[in-house]
Amino acid sequence: MSTPPALAHGTAAATEAAGVGDTGAMRAAAPASAAAGPPGGPRGASGPAGALPESTAPAAASDSRRARADAVSVRVRETLDGVFAAVAATREDTAALLAGPAGGGAPAPVVAALAALRPGLHERLGRHALVSGIGFVAAPGLLADVPAWLEWWQRGPDGAVRPLLLDLDPEHSAYSDYTHWDWYALPRETGRRAVAGPYVDYLCSDEYGLTLSEPVHVAGRFVGVAAADVYLRHFEAAVLPVLQELPVPARLVNARGRVAASTDPAHLAGSLTKGPDFAAVLAAAADAGPAAVHRHGDLRLTPCAGTPLVLVTPER
Numbered sequence: 001m002s003t004p005p006a007l008a009h010g011t012a013a014a015t016e017a018a019g020v021g022d023t024g025a026m027r028a029a030a031p032a033s034a035a036a037g038p039p040g041g042p043r044g045a046s047g048p049a050g051a052l053p054e055s056t057a058p059a060a061a062s063d064s065r066r067a068r069a070d071a072v073s074v075r076v077r078e079t080l081d082g083v084f085a086a087v088a089a090t091r092e093d094t095a096a097l098l099a100g101p102a103g104g105g106a107p108a109p110v111v112a113a114l115a116a117l118r119p120g121l122h123e124r125l126g127r128h129a130l131v132s133g134i135g136f137v138a139a140p141g142l143l144a145d146v147p148a149w150l151e152w153w154q155r156g157p158d159g160a161v162r163p164l165l166l167d168l169d170p171e172h173s174a175y176s177d178y179t180h181w182d183w184y185a186l187p188r189e190t191g192r193r194a195v196a197g198p199y200v201d202y203l204c205s206d207e208y209g210l211t212l213s214e215p216v217h218v219a220g221r222f223v224g225v226a227a228a229d230v231y232l233r234h235f236e237a238a239v240l241p242v243l244q245e246l247p248v249p250a251r252l253v254n255a256r257g258r259v260a261a262s263t264d265p266a267h268l269a270g271s272l273t274k275g276p277d278f279a280a281v282l283a284a285a286a287d288a289g290p291a292a293v294h295r296h297g298d299l300r301l302t303p304c305a306g307t308p309l310v311l312v313t314p315e316r
Helices: 012-019 057-098 111-127 182-190 232-243 278-288
Strands: 131-138 150-155 161-163 194-201 207-218 221-231 251-253 259-262 299-303 310-314
Touching: 057 111, 057 131, 057 207, 057 221, 057 232, 057 299, 057 310, 111 131, 111 150, 111 161, 131 207, 182 194, 182 207, 182 221, 194 259, 207 232, 221 232, 232 251, 232 259, 278 299, 278 310
Parallel strands: none
Antiparallel strands: 131 150, 131 221, 150 161, 194 207, 207 221, 251 259, 251 310, 299 310
16 A cells, blocks of 8 residues: 655666657658659649548548557556456445445444455455555544554565554554545545555555555445555556557556656656646546547647546657
8 A cells, every 4th residue: 555655766667668769750751753643643643642632641640649549548458457356346345344334323343344355355466466465445433443444465575465464543653544645535535446656655565556446335425445556567567568559758647647657758657747637537538438639738648448547648
């Protein structure tokens, strides 16, 4: 579970990607004789047979760029589909478990009741290679015997599954109030899934990582979030080869504008992209599907439909 971000200096994978540029910039020049057109050709012919009229060429190029960006955004979504499936299963298990105790007139649940979630959490940790930690984070005041709680399990370097044991006593712990961190606040505020980070995860692993989360509701009441951690190095290994297929520098940005992965040396992972309202772009995509065009100045913004990340590329 990720804590507030440290100063971003970039990651090894992002630094390696810094050399990626406009790999599609080289074009073969047509011979002058071909450009002139065939002798006796129709009046008004302005180029080789089959060439697009000048008025339609920019539109065709724009359509091609959009098609490439759409294809990359789909593959990014597919990369995280399994992680969000694990988060959704945790949300469903938690909501079902708390449906009785969290209902009106029933006693408040206690920490021990959350042990019923553990078989499912352990199974998901073993099944999803990208998931390094997973669990349920209770809303403060939900449980009768503690003020706050993380039912959180993670996979260690040796592959063993272990619980995260934290002191959440507000008198002793800096981590007792987790409600302001993006992985908790974004799902609570929007009612939708979120990608938070990358952050230095001092809470769990001391690794640079992302947290994917969804709100948990019982009878319309927000009771906490289901979430999963992904090491940034694993995420970059999965998505950087996809981003590198684009002929322009590209980056993936979350709702807060934080870069999650990048092939653009000017915008490394962990940095902020200022200007566009990425939360609004993602909200529009969630409500009505990806819009025909998302632009901000000279930037093209492509939502990764179903995943709260935006693919940012130059509009050229």
